[in-house]
Amino acid sequence: MEKEDLRKELKVSAIENGTVIDHIPSKNVFQVIKILNLSEYQNQLLIGTNLDSNKMGKKGIIKVSNKFFKSDEINKIALVAPTATLIIIKNFEVVEKKKVEVPDYAENIVKCFNPNCITNNEEIATKFTVIDKKELKLRCHYCEKITARNNISFR
Amino acid sequence: MKNKSLVSINDFTRAEHVRILELAGAFEKNPRQHILQDFVVATLFFEPSTRTRLSFESAATRLGAKVIGFTDSSSSSVQKGESLRDTILTVSNYCDIIVMRHPREGSARFASEVAKVPVINAGDGANQHPTQTLLDMYSIRKTQGSLENLNIAFVGDLKYGRTVHSLVQALCNYNTTFHFVSPLELKLPSAVKIDIKQRNLVYHQSTDLLDVIPKVDILYMTRIQKERFSDPLDYEKVKNTYVLHNEMLAGAKPNLRVLHPLPRVNEITTDVDSNPMAYYFTQALNGVFVRQALLASILGVVD
Numbered sequence: 001m002e003k004e005d006l007r008k009e010l011k012v013s014a015i016e017n018g019t020v021i022d023h024i025p026s027k028n029v030f031q032v033i034k035i036l037n038l039s040e041y042q043n044q045l046l047i048g049t050n051l052d053s054n055k056m057g058k059k060g061i062i063k064v065s066n067k068f069f070k071s072d073e074i075n076k077i078a079l080v081a082p083t084a085t086l087i088i089i090k091n092f093e094v095v096e097k098k099k100v101e102v103p104d105y106a107e108n109i110v111k112c113f114n115p116n117c118i119t120n121n122e123e124i125a126t127k128f129t130v131i132d133k134k135e136l137k138l139r140c141h142y143c144e145k146i147t148a149r150n151n152i153s154f155r
Numbered sequence: 156m157k158n159k160s161l162v163s164i165n166d167f168t169r170a171e172h173v174r175i176l177e178l179a180g181a182f183e184k185n186p187r188q189h190i191l192q193d194f195v196v197a198t199l200f201f202e203p204s205t206r207t208r209l210s211f212e213s214a215a216t217r218l219g220a221k222v223i224g225f226t227d228s229s230s231s232s233v234q235k236g237e238s239l240r241d242t243i244l245t246v247s248n249y250c251d252i253i254v255m256r257h258p259r260e261g262s263a264r265f266a267s268e269v270a271k272v273p274v275i276n277a278g279d280g281a282n283q284h285p286t287q288t289l290l291d292m293y294s295i296r297k298t299q300g301s302l303e304n305l306n307i308a309f310v311g312d313l314k315y316g317r318t319v320h321s322l323v324q325a326l327c328n329y330n331t332t333f334h335f336v337s338p339l340e341l342k343l344p345s346a347v348k349i350d351i352k353q354r355n356l357v358y359h360q361s362t363d364l365l366d367v368i369p370k371v372d373i374l375y376m377t378r379i380q381k382e383r384f385s386d387p388l389d390y391e392k393v394k395n396t397y398v399l400h401n402e403m404l405a406g407a408k409p410n411l412r413v414l415h416p417l418p419r420v421n422e423i424t425t426d427v428d429s430n431p432m433a434y435y436f437t438q439a440l441n442g443v444f445v446r447q448a449l450l451a452s453i454l455g456v457v458d
């Protein structure tokens with residue numbers, strides 16, 4: 001193999017079967033791993049971050065062997081990685097490409113922006129209803145205040 | 156409503172609100188009935204609110220219930236660092252219903268999920284105070300004969316007043332025409348207006364109290380607090396603009412009633428008190444009947 005090709009091969013090491021999560025904002029790669037519980041994952045897992053991307057400048061990518069996510073499971077990451085694309089691989093072939101979608105509910109992913117909310121003062125899982133997917137507005141199940149894109153942060 | 160917690164005003168349906176108001180009317184006629192003598196009511200006040208606590212305790216005691224609890228967190232295990240979860244789980248063992256007040260928003264919702272008994276929210280920070288909303292609805296219905304199609308003015312601090320927000324939410328079910336009167340700094344937040352707009356109800360915003368008085372059936376006054384202004388000069392400019400004097404009621408409709416969640420500071424001068432349109436002290440009394448209705452129906456003693 002040519003040196004250049006080898007380098008490329010190492011960067012994008014293919015998986016036989018599984019899911020590639022591409023176009024993750026670099027800074028949120030580890031949030032995605034946390035949300036999908038991948039730190040405990042027993043199969044092959046490839047994680048790349050700060051990779052060059054024409055679209056995004058820098059991006060992150062995660063390749064999960066032998067794993068096909070259910071849509072309500074994978075859509076949770078739309079809150080931290082709205083730009084993410086999913087590539088489903090079977091026998092080294094791309095069989096499907098899709099975008100993540102913002103879910104209707106978010107459990108224990110987002111932090112309530114209200115400092116006086118009980119979830120910021122006791123050990124409680126946060127729960128939000130997404131009331132506006134486009135503008136990303138989430139209503140806290142506890143304090144009923146709205147956390148929006150401009151003040152969103154993650155647990 | 157048996158075993159149902161009341162955390163937010165919207166936890167109960169319109170029909171359930173109406174039922175509570177009807178029951179409250181029956182308790183007003185006959186407030187001393189020993190129908191709760193087999194029950195223990197816990198009043199957990201993690202921050203003091205003497206007025207609300209006494210109203211609940213009066214309601215419970217007049218129905219024959221035993222009342223246990225604490226009046227502020229300094230006298231309880233919370234002081235020793237116990238979590239809200241543990242306090243609620245423990246107290247659930249000792250009582251049939253919990254009435255709680257807590258300085259943090261969302262605390263009552265969380266407690267209702269942890270507790271083995273129903274929870275009535277008596278105020279969670281700046282969020283909800285549904286029993287105040289129900290007593291306001293009771294007062295409006297009683298003085299006007301109905302909740303439908305009324306012109307209701309809210310005056311003062313409409314930005315931070317949770318009492319105003321919940322009552323506006325509830326009144327959206329009754330084809331209300333709203334008149335919001337406040338300084339520009341304390342206008343009703345747009346999140347509250349969403350409900351009004353969704354139902355295509357009419358609302359007017361103004362800064363002129365005198366202009367609104369002849370148009371309305373209910374004048375709901377609230378206090379403007381100095382701390383709400385970033386610039387003290389802004390407060391000085393408006394502080395006397397939203398004070399109700401007796402002579403200002405000269406042009407009012409005869410059915411107008413003045414409401415106020417109390418305590419009042421100076422936003423209604425005492426010369427209004429003797430005007431038959433002043434209703435705020437009776438409004439506070441109505442709180443006892445509404446709380447009797449809630450305790451009795453949630454404990455399943457009445458349907």
Ligand SMILES: [Zn+2]
Binds near residue numbers: 112117118140142143
């Ligand atoms: Zn919250």
